Amino acid sequence: MDSLITLNNIHLQYQNGSRITEVIKGVSLDIKNQETLAIVGKSGSGKTSLIMLMAGLEKTSSGSIIFQKKTISQMTENELSHYRQKNVGIIFQSFYLIPNYTALENVALSLEIDFQPNSLELAKDLLIKLGLGHRLEHYPSQLSGGEQQRVAIARAVINKPSIILADEPTGNLDDENSLLISQTLFDVVKSHGSSLCLVTHDKELAQRCDRQIIIHDGQLI
Numbered sequence: 001m002d003s004l005i006t007l008n009n010i011h012l013q014y015q016n017g018s019r020i021t022e023v024i025k026g027v028s029l030d031i032k033n034q035e036t037l038a039i040v041g042k043s044g045s046g047k048t049s050l051i052m053l054m055a056g057l058e059k060t061s062s063g064s065i066i067f068q069k070k071t072i073s074q075m076t077e078n079e080l081s082h083y084r085q086k087n088v089g090i091i092f093q094s095f096y097l098i099p100n101y102t103a104l105e106n107v108a109l110s111l112e113i114d115f116q117p118n119s120l121e122l123a124k125d126l127l128i129k130l131g132l133g134h135r136l137e138h139y140p141s142q143l144s145g146g147e148q149q150r151v152a153i154a155r156a157v158i159n160k161p162s163i164i165l166a167d168e169p170t171g172n173l174d175d176e177n178s179l180l181i182s183q184t185l186f187d188v189v190k191s192h193g194s195s196l197c198l199v200t201h202d203k204e205l206a207q208r209c210d211r212q213i214i215i216h217d218g219q220l221i
Contacts, residue, residue: 004033004163004195005054010063012049012218023049025218026063031163036189036196038206041215047199050215051165054197055088056080068162085114089156089194091185093168095148097140097155103127103147104136107154114159126154130184146177150184157188164189166198170205182208 012024024046031037039047052058053065056072065072067087075083084090097106104123111119127136130150140148149169156164169185170178182205189196198209206212214221 013061036209038209046218089161089164091166093171163195
């Protein structure tokens with residue numbers, strides 16, 4: 001399989017006065033097209049930071065991130081926004097749905113931003129496939145945790161991104177909903193032909209991936 005995104009010796013540092021905290025310490029990683037990858041490790045080990053760097057939501061202190069021969073770390077804010085809109089779907093543990101938008105509107109928004117026609121119809125079709133046809137006009141506060149996460153998955157994949165970055169996608173869910181969301185996520189990834197990189201504490205979820213990597217204190221081990 002061809003490489004989709006490559007991390008070359010990346011470092012991420014934060015400076016607070018004279019104190020420097022190094023979060024990511026020389027990580028190199030290659031993710032292939034249509035590969036599923038789990039990043040596992042203890043809290044505070046740098047897992048989420050890796051996701052944020054790949055999404056272009058954080059900038060590397062040094063090293064490079066290459067996406068299809070383009071260097072993310074050298075992109076302008078406008079280029080990063082375009083990169084995310086066209087290529088990246090992001091799923092957060094806390095859902096981050098827009099509270100005053102219905103489930104349908106939350107999913108359609110990604111298409112509307114991209115000026116795609118029939119955005120509501122496409123969003124409706126995807127939500128129906130995810131078993132939420134009866135929840136289209138409900139607001140996030142009217143949905144269960146599992147339903148909100150399915151809406152978040154739909155929003156992340158509606159543009160058929162090249163890579164889906166998921167940060168603890170089952171972290172706030174009970175066992176039954178965790179299984180449902182896991183199955184939903186892998187079904188959608190397969191049907192869209194996307195790569196998946198997920199951060200998780202869930203061993204069973206990690207084992208469903210093609211590959212697992214462990215990060216400890218900002219380094220891959």
